Amino acid sequence: MADFLDLGEPPQPAAAAQPYRVLARKYRPQTFNALIGQEAMVRTLENAIRRDRIAHAFLLTGVRGVGKTSTARLIAKALNCIGPDGQGGPTIDPCGVCEPCRAIAEGRHIDVIEMDAASHTGVDDVREIIDASRYAAVSARYKIYIVDEVHMLSKNAFNALLKTLEEPPAHVKFLFATTEVNKVPVTVLSRCQRFDLRRIPAETLATHFAHVAEAEGVAAEPEALALVARAAEGSARDGLSILDQAIAHADLAGGGVQADAVREMLGLSDRNAVRDLLGLVLAADAPGALAAIRRQYDLGVDPAGVMRALLEAVHGVTQVKVGGGDDAALPAEERAAYRDWAGKLSFPLLHRLWQLLLKGHEEVARAALPIETAEMAVLRAIHASTLPDPGDLARRLANGAMPAAAPAATPPTPAEPADRSPATFAALVDLLSDEKQAILAFKLKQGARVVSYAAGEIVFSGSRPIAADTLSDLAAALRTLTGRQWRLSLADVDGAPTLVEAELAAVQARHDEARADATVAAALDAFPGAELIDPPAAQRSFQ
Template sequence: MTDSLLGLDEPVQPTRGGDAYRVLARKYRPQTFQALIGQEAMVRTLENAIRRDRIAHAFLLTGVRGVGKTSTARLIAKALNCIGPDGNGGPSIDPCGVCEPCRAIAEGRHIDVIEMDAASHTGIDDIREIIEASRYAAVSARYKVYIIDEVHMLSKAAFNGLLKTLEEPPGHVKFLFATTEVNKVPVTVLSRCQRFDLRRIPAERLAAHFAAVCEAEGVTAEPEALALIARAAEGSARDGLSILDQAIAHADLEGGGVKAPAVREMLGLSDRSAVRDLLALLLGGDAPGALAALRRQYDYGVDSQGVLRALLEAVHGVTLVKVGTAEDPAQPAEERDAYREWAEKLSFPLLHRLWQLLLKGHDEVARAALPIETAEMALLRVVHARSLPDPGELARHLSEGRSDQPPVAAAPSEMPSTRAAASAQSALPQAAVPVAPVQPASDPSQEPETFAALVALLENHGQHLLAVRLAHGARVVSYAPPEIVFSGARPIAADTLAETVAALRGITGAVWKLSLLDAPGEPTLKEAADAAAEADRQAVLATPLVEAALAAFPDAELIDWPKKRNNA
């Protein structure tokens, strides 16, 4: 594949004693919109605007570093000022690249295309020069174009001075702003510009682009090496080309090309197979093995925070596979297979808990005075946390009043590993499977015949507080074991109903159904007992002997009397 097919600058190889070497990030800067990878939406908008002659007077290009903001600004300047090979063309989304305006803009020497770095020209005086010069027509181009890079660095006075000219510029002036921090640009400027958010370039697109660059440079490179570089670039073409340049220089001079192990060593990345082995040891509960694996990575020069970050990426990858997202084509096959197998055996609660533990450890290592020791403690916390019961299952046991222990992770099973030696030792726990407790058979003789008997049954089985709450607050509308309807006019707390269901299920073995109904219901057991006691008292006071005693002694009080009823 030639450089012209890539739509990039023609690479000029320096000779000995000739021109200095141009780095790949400069040599392969896009020279056409077709070569601007990953920004199809913006290119389509610009193409339609140019064809319909609806070209805005100001453009704001924002995005992370290295996605093509300045290159896009230059391309727009070329598209607006291109005159075609014959000198009679108009604005075009496909600038010819051979006319004098196109070549002058590409070389940065066009007198009507002015580039300014706002990081070093921040004051009102610099903007005043632009305002004064914008009044004059272009010298040789169709439009006078001002490209201001890192525009967010302008001072408040400079922004204010630019507002009027930016809102109503002369017809021959176009402004192109580029920034990585659009939130620092005043809204008064944003409202006067047509904004384009340049996206991060996907890793697979970057890897394909790097492969084309390597072919043009006559360099062999492994696909895995290019995938590592694409991931390290984090969506930035310039960062990726800089890393690729370094990888080519790092490669073996004997024609070995760019190899994945060399790139991994150059970037200081933890071996991904070693990360998978470490994750398998953690899930298998092998604390000594996990600490030894961490120390090996540390001895190789990988910082402890990087190991935890790699573990977080692995857990995230397994979770994405379990959710069912599309596979990453840049991912190694053995890693894809390992993630798929883990996703089948690990539950979502276990993955989420693992993520939280590793994330906490990562934050602790970031601010720790002893990073490697803190990382070891974080891994030990992960190892020992695997034996704890699932919080959701534990809460379910408590709400149902079950005394059996909630299930924990099952015994580990053999897990995937990329190394034969580690494969025999790597282990993974099976996903925790809730096991329903064995309930005793329902015995009708244990079902109380009355609500009072039910409360007494709870009291006899140690549920004193629950029995008191029911006796003092429950008004029964209907009682037909195992169904009870209580009055909603005096509502019972939901937790009381849930505790009652769980307690009765544990005592009687039956599944009870308690509900509320908007009806008055019977008096509570406490109210009934108080009413019965008062009736007994009035009966005693009405006896002739007590009446005679009270008549003889007017200040006497009835303190106690023989109870005729059992109000228990």
């Protein structure tokens, strides 16, 4: 008999590789304890289940990615769990091992029906639910309908559902989820127990992402996770998707998840650069601020992102100033900078910066030239940061003190004429008259009420506004006549009388003083109809 060659055990087929699951699906919460940021809702559900006060319809609302659909599935598991021994009842802690729990988690339970209202909007789709709800559950305790994005149902579909929703069979529960609760009819809202799922705080998300990164065996910098959490804007799903991308980006780079890489991936403005830019704005360093914006733009940062980062910085400083405390998600050096600015900047200045930057952000978002618009917005903010505070001006005027003169914006060069700044506003108007600027001088005599005057700066009262073209003409004339730039602005306070008003008041005072003289009074009595007049020179001074 021939010998057979022993070849050993035949090779076994390699186990099929498990398909990759994105983090948002892999770490979908399977218990209420794993549902982050929604403690108040979980507590209410727990009390309702323990007291056997379970509503027949639930409405879950909130922004994307906060756990609406996950919560609906958890409620379905909680209501249908039978425990490992098959004898359990509804519980806030479903076992996860019984057949109903496993079937619901895998999306194959015959009595838990999920429907996307975005693709099933009509009456016929709702009619199928109504007809099927009459029949008892096949194997579960409750037949549960989960309708996602319920606001997409048509008006007729909502109307068809109302009667069944108000008086459903005892074995049926409805779970609705929506991101736009304002589009759900009030008649439906009144028939549901409503839960508003909150945005998840950035700190909570960062902690959660740290656990996920550890479970995935990936090193991650705390600042990188904080950036991911901020970009998620309260959405766990969005944050996990960003973290998924960051991990892939880190693998390609050969390292862990690093803050610089995340910032580059998201196209975020560097926080150090933002602090430097805000410092340049507050220091009124226009060339430096423009150069800083261009550097960010050259690195690929969106101009709108720069404006948004400046807004966040101003908001952060204001929060510190009102005693809101430090944001733990911020780097230590950023918290220190905010505290320093909060001690130096006034509330009016912070509010003014916020309004100017907010307007700039809106302009950049719709501008045909975004980077140029961002530069102009920052220049506007720089100009506003150097203006005196109207409230401070009013207080100083009330106390009899005039504001100190601000330094000239641009010192004259040797080639420019010497500084001929008049000592008073009246002298300035006379100078304009002498230089054949009679029309401009006349407008200023008649309409300008001065709040403060100093060489290089005039603050006019906004209670009697001066036309913009008059201010423009005045700035140009002063530049030529005095050899320096002048800062002209309006303040919402009452200023001094106009030159005409002041001269008329002076004439009236002289007339009153003359009438008080006994000789003049006797003359006026002796000659009825006689009037007091000023010399021609006095008349010419205010005509």
